[in-house]
Amino acid sequence: MRAEIIAVGQSRFTRHPEPGQSTLTFMRDAVVAALADAELELSDIDGLAVTSFSLAPDCAVDLAWRLGLKARWLLQDTNGGSSAMNMLGHALRGVEAGAASAILVVAGDATGLGGYAKIAANYNSATRDHLAPLGHGGPNGVYALVTTRQMKKFGLEKSDYGQLAIAQRAWAAHNPNAVYRKPLTMQEYLAAPMVADPLTRFDCVPVVAGAQALIIAAPDRAPKGRARVRVAAIRHSFNYDNQEGDGLATGASTFAADLWNSAGVGPEDIDVASVYDDYPAIVLAQLDDLGFIPDHDLGRFARRDIGERRFPVNTFGGMMSAGQPGGPAGGLNGIAEAVLQLQHRAGGRQVVNARHAITTGYGMTIYRYGGTAAAAVLERVS
Amino acid sequence: MSELREGLGIWRCTACGTGFFPLRLLCLRCESPDFAEDRVHEAVVEEITVVQHVLGQADWTPRRIASCRTDDGQLITVGLTDDSQAGTRIVLSQDGTAPIGRAK
Numbered sequence: 001m002r003a004e005i006i007a008v009g010q011s012r013f014t015r016h017p018e019p020g021q022s023t024l025t026f027m028r029d030a031v032v033a034a035l036a037d038a039e040l041e042l043s044d045i046d047g048l049a050v051t052s053f054s055l056a057p058d059c060a061v062d063l064a065w066r067l068g069l070k071a072r073w074l075l076q077d078t079n080g081g082s083s084a085m086n087m088l089g090h091a092l093r094g095v096e097a098g099a100a101s102a103i104l105v106v107a108g109d110a111t112g113l114g115g116y117a118k119i120a121a122n123y124n125s126a127t128r129d130h131l132a133p134l135g136h137g138g139p140n141g142v143y144a145l146v147t148t149r150q151m152k153k154f155g156l157e158k159s160d161y162g163q164l165a166i167a168q169r170a171w172a173a174h175n176p177n178a179v180y181r182k183p184l185t186m187q188e189y190l191a192a193p194m195v196a197d198p199l200t201r202f203d204c205v206p207v208v209a210g211a212q213a214l215i216i217a218a219p220d221r222a223p224k225g226r227a228r229v230r231v232a233a234i235r236h237s238f239n240y241d242n243q244e245g246d247g248l249a250t251g252a253s254t255f256a257a258d259l260w261n262s263a264g265v266g267p268e269d270i271d272v273a274s275v276y277d278d279y280p281a282i283v284l285a286q287l288d289d290l291g292f293i294p295d296h297d298l299g300r301f302a303r304r305d306i307g308e309r310r311f312p313v314n315t316f317g318g319m320m321s322a323g324q325p326g327g328p329a330g331g332l333n334g335i336a337e338a339v340l341q342l343q344h345r346a347g348g349r350q351v352v353n354a355r356h357a358i359t360t361g362y363g364m365t366i367y368r369y370g371g372t373a374a375a376a377v378l379e380r381v382s
Numbered sequence: 383m384s385e386l387r388e389g390l391g392i393w394r395c396t397a398c399g400t401g402f403f404p405l406r407l408l409c410l411r412c413e414s415p416d417f418a419e420d421r422v423h424e425a426v427v428e429e430i431t432v433v434q435h436v437l438g439q440a441d442w443t444p445r446r447i448a449s450c451r452t453d454d455g456q457l458i459t460v461g462l463t464d465d466s467q468a469g470t471r472i473v474l475s476q477d478g479t480a481p482i483g484r485a486k
Binding site: 243 | 403404410428429430431432433434435436437438439443445447448449457459460461477478479480481
């Protein structure tokens with residue numbers, strides 16, 4: 001049996017959750033939206049995958065209980081910015097293996113700023129013991145060093161990263177769910193307050209509360225008359241270099257050729273990309289690893305292909321404009337956007353005749369940079 | 383703040399001699415599970431940032447942190463206590479479990 005992504009749903013994303021709103025309530029809202037999008041009832045669902053930095057002490061089964069969902073397939077993923085892609089892969093295989101017939105994939109967080117700071121300082125034992133005591137400022141400090149390294153190696157200017165922030169903000173203007181939609185100018189980008197040099201405010205994702213959901217099922221469960229979206233290929237990488245490199249190649253470099261070969265298309269066939277944008281440098285690194293920048297001229301690609309919007313990247317605004325409800329949910333947002341684009345349901349941000357999309361995940365800052373990466377090629381089925 | 387110790391503790395594989403920071407469970411070179419503590423004393427700064435702002439912290443004193451490479455080959459993120467720049471050779475010390483560096 002072939003499994004596909006048959007529906008998407010999103011809660012409200014907000015910088016300031018109201019009293020009574022929690023990770024669980026945002027997840028509920030995303031689930032309700034996804035069920036409505038699928039034209040299914042909760043009783044039609046028999047599998048659940050969830051990821052969150054702020055679900056504890058609850059677990060996946062607690063979410064199932066609170067929702068009233070009886071499941072025969074259950075997964076809780078802990079791979080941060082790669083969790084969404086990881087859950088997608090497991091859910092596709094779960095349906096295709098017959099372990100479940102329809103799986104809800106949910107990600108969300110409502111940490112608040114203080115909660116996020118605690119998570120950042122206790123991300124893993126290496127961070128807790130060797131980075132947090134330095135006042136490294138969470139991932140911002142880590143990726144400031146990675147960005148400096150990338151600028152040196154590729155001769156990049158600060159404004160090159162601004163191209164991505166500005167382009168994504170322009171896309172976000174057409175996404176009613178994005179928390180920041182006002183156009184951003186290069187002057188504003190360059191004048192933004194410093195967070196951890198060279199990273200300024202607009203290089204760092206805004207922490208929001210919110211949740212996102214997908215439903216994975218056989219194509220015949222999808223609403224009639226809607227274009228189908230299948231995952232042509234999906235690949236993952238974990239701890240690809242033991243943290244012995246420079247972090248400028250991601251784990252995507254280990255599977256890119258296999259991904260394209262399995263998908264039967266290449267980078268030149270991709271119409272729209274959802275690239276995990278925890279930091280602009282990591283977007284460029286992933287695009288380079290995946291073969292979108294064959295001459296490895298990252299600066300020119302940023303200025304021309306992204307800046308002039310020749311290549312649509314993160315058309316929902318990316319996490320940098322739409323908001324990051326924890327790394328895990330941020331990744332799911334990108335997948336949902338790719339589905340909407342391929343179904344030609346993306347409204348004012350629709351990429352004309354989009355047929356192929358790539359979505360990626362990146363995360364779990366082990367010590368010096370992220371240790372997980374994933375990518376999937378999505379295809380509109382005629 | 384705990385007492386500052388000279389040098390930085392690393393873990394050296396007793397079978398092949400490769401040094402690691404942070405601690406691994408198996409040696410990446412020979413897969414031995416046996417390590418002995420050792421200390422490294424100097425490194426060269428490769429990249430620096432100044433953390434100016436941290437979420438949830440109203441009164442934040444900017445901190446300088448750096449990626450550096452020890453003479454033994456470890457890639458370590460340290461807190462800098464002076465104005466060392468990229469390329470500066472630093473001496474390493476240890477505050478609890480935190481690696482600290484200053485210009486030699």
